[in-house]
Amino acid sequence: MTENFWKDKYPAGVPAEINADQYANIQAVLKLSCQRFADKPAFSNLGKTLTYGELYELSGAFAAFLQNHTDLKPGDRIAVQMPNILQYPVVVFGAMRAGLIVVNTNPLYTAREMEHQFNDSGAKALVCLANMAHLAQEVLPKTGIRHVIVTEVGDLLPTFKRLLVNAVIKHVKKMVPPYSLPQAVKLNDALAKGRGRAFTEASPQSGDIAVLQYTGGTTGVAKGAMLTHRNLVANMLQVKALMGANMSDGREILIAPLPLYHIYAFTFHCMAMMLIGGHNILITNPRDLPSMVKELSQWKFTGFVGLNTLFVALCNNEEFRKLDFSSLKATFSGGMALQQATAERWNDVTGCAICEGFGMTETSPVVSVNTFEKNEIGTIGIPVPSTLCKVIDDAGNELPLGSVGELCVKGPQVMKGYWQRQEATDEILDADGWLKTGDIAVIQEDGYMRIVDRKKDMILVSGFNVYPNELEDVLATLPGVLQCAAIGIPDEKSGEAIKIFVVAKPGASLTKDQVMEHMRSNVTGYKMPKAVEFRDALPTTNVGKILRRELRDEELKKLTAKKEQVKA
Structure with missing residues (x-):
């Protein structure tokens, strides 16, 4: 699609283009926002709030420590392994200010995953939560990491509360396994050493790498997407442009239940919200629904960022349904397909429509989003400003409107490439800047786009393409279904057959016959599942995305074992 096609698709007041070079780097945005919103709240967690002024002061202290008390140089990599706590933005922005x-490192990683990421990135420093320091102890001798800073959950709380929270987590909840890292510096000691010390504010070029954001690894070995300062600045400007007049500078309160180490929440809360002086309420453990709902009850929140599985869980929570949603004016969904039944339920419960968007690690991440002015459920909206999209066939030819093909994206938010993986970069990114997303999509006449499915998740039944999202959407409308997933399994007759997995709501008494009857009433013959399996839970990523790959791997192992048994 040409630029002219997209230009008239934006609502009044939303520009078709942004100036990706408006700010030289992330530090420039941070400085401006922290001066402009100095007294406004930036992040809150566990009853403590950091203002933008305090965030700038603390991140400066951390930058000063790094420059005065370590041998780290601009361009060196620092792994940050923390959940949603106040220390996260302090450390991230401090590290950037030091150059x-x-x-970003998932705090739930195993030792094997940590070792891969630390070595692949060439990280020389690590900031981690004490809760996973025992894994760092195991891994560090096999890596090039020389500097370790350890923090405890309550470290930025007032003295008495800090001691209490840290003691409860360590001694009562037993959440901090013993570890020995003699070289480690406590974060509070690092901040004390840096406070008031002079340091050289880094001024990277716009094309310099700001973040190495590792892909989830659901498609193979985790690769580091090189996201530049320009990539991230562009995406924060793009998100702000589409939010438009609906979000007021310095007045929004956003719930942040998704992990900041994940690109979706990172860009939204740490980048885009910084630009408008938003107040981010950090939820450390969204799986603890009672605690999360209790936290939500304390705020007149205006925005919520989540994904399908979280929306489902909250709408099924009685206490959540009792909350006051009168201030809620924006809900954003990404990370996985939003099911229509979920969108409708959320709207019924909160009175706020969900604007679904689409993105990926490699695009910093937002590619498209539904606008407030025109929200088409079942689509991923229109491309954010300065972004072009097209769909192509297997030969790489662009297809006309309404055709099904692989979605490709071009814009200032598209990554520089994969870290030290030129071959992998060339497979996904062409010389003209077009990125293949691996998603099968349709571009409509009105510019809104629909994701049909992931290319690799597509099921081929007797030559017919079957898309799991469609089956899961249908199944989600059956009363009693809490979670579901559809995969392809090997089949001698049809090549692949469909197997669906169902997690029933508590107290629901679903049967296979009920599931099959529901599917039979809603999908054509070749889309009918051959097998149904009920489970207590489905495997998910740390942001709640269902891992179809794990389910497929399990089925293949069962099949292989069965064949071996027959041979024996």
């Missing part, structure tokens, strides 16, 4: 490249 370092941030390597």
Whole structure:
């Protein structure tokens, strides 16, 4: 699609283009916002709030520590391994101000995953939560990491509360396994050493790498997407442009239940919200629904960022349904397909429609989003400003409107490439800047786009393409279904057959016959599942996305074992 096609698709007041070079780097945005919103709240967690002024002061202290008390140089990589706590933005922005490249690291990683990421990125420093320091102890001798900073959950709370929270987590909840890292510096000691010390504010070029953001690894070995300062600045400007007049500078309260180390929440809460002086309420453990709902009850929140599985869980929570949603004016969904039944239920419960968007790690991440003015459920909206999209066939030819093909994206938010993986970069990114998303999509006449499915998740039944999202959407409308997933399994007759997995709501007494009857009433013959399996839970990523790959791997192992048994 040409630029002219997209230009008239934006609502009044939303520009078709943004100036990706408006700010030289992330530090420039941070400085401006922290001066402009100095007294406004930036992040809150566990009853403590940091203002933008305090965030700037603390991140400066951390930058000063890094420059005065370590041998780290601009361009060195620093792994940051923390959940949603106040220390996260302090460390990330401090590292950037010192000129370092941030390597966002999942705090739930196993030792094997940590070792891969630390070595692949060439990280020289690590900031981690004490809760996983025992894994760092195991992994560090096999890596090039020389500097370790350890923090405890309550470290930025007032003295008495800090001691209490840290003691409860360590001694009562037993959440901090013993560890020995003699070289480690406590974060509070690092901040004390840096406070008031002079440091050289880094001024990276717009094309320099700001963050190495590792892909989830659901498609193979985790790769580091090189996201530049320009990539991230562009995406924060793009998100702000589409939010338009609906979000007021310095007045929004956003719930942040998704992990900041994930690109979706990182860009939204740490980047886009910084630009408008938003107040982010950090939820450390969204799986603890009672605690999360209790936290939500304390705020007149105006925005909520989540994904399908979280929306479902909250709408099924009686206490959540009792909350006051009168201030809620924006809900955003991404990370996985939003099911129509979920969107309708959320709207019924909260009175706020969900604006679904689409993105990926490699695009910093937002590619498209539904606008407030025109929200088409079942679509991923229109491309954010300065972004072009097209769909192509297997030969790489662009297809006309309404055709089904692989979605490709071009814009200032598209990554520089994969870290030290030129071959992998060339497979996904062409010389003209077009990125293949691996998603099968349709571009409608009105510019709104629909994701049909992931290319690799497509099921081929007797030559017919079957898309799991469609089956899961249908199944989600059956009363009693809490979670569901559809995969393809090997089949001698049809090549692949469909198997669906169902997690029933508590107290629901679903049967296979009920599931099959529901599917039979809603899908054509070749889309009918051959097998149904009930489970207590489905495997998910740490942001709640269902891992179809794990389910497929399990089925293949069962099949292989069965064949071996027959041979024996």
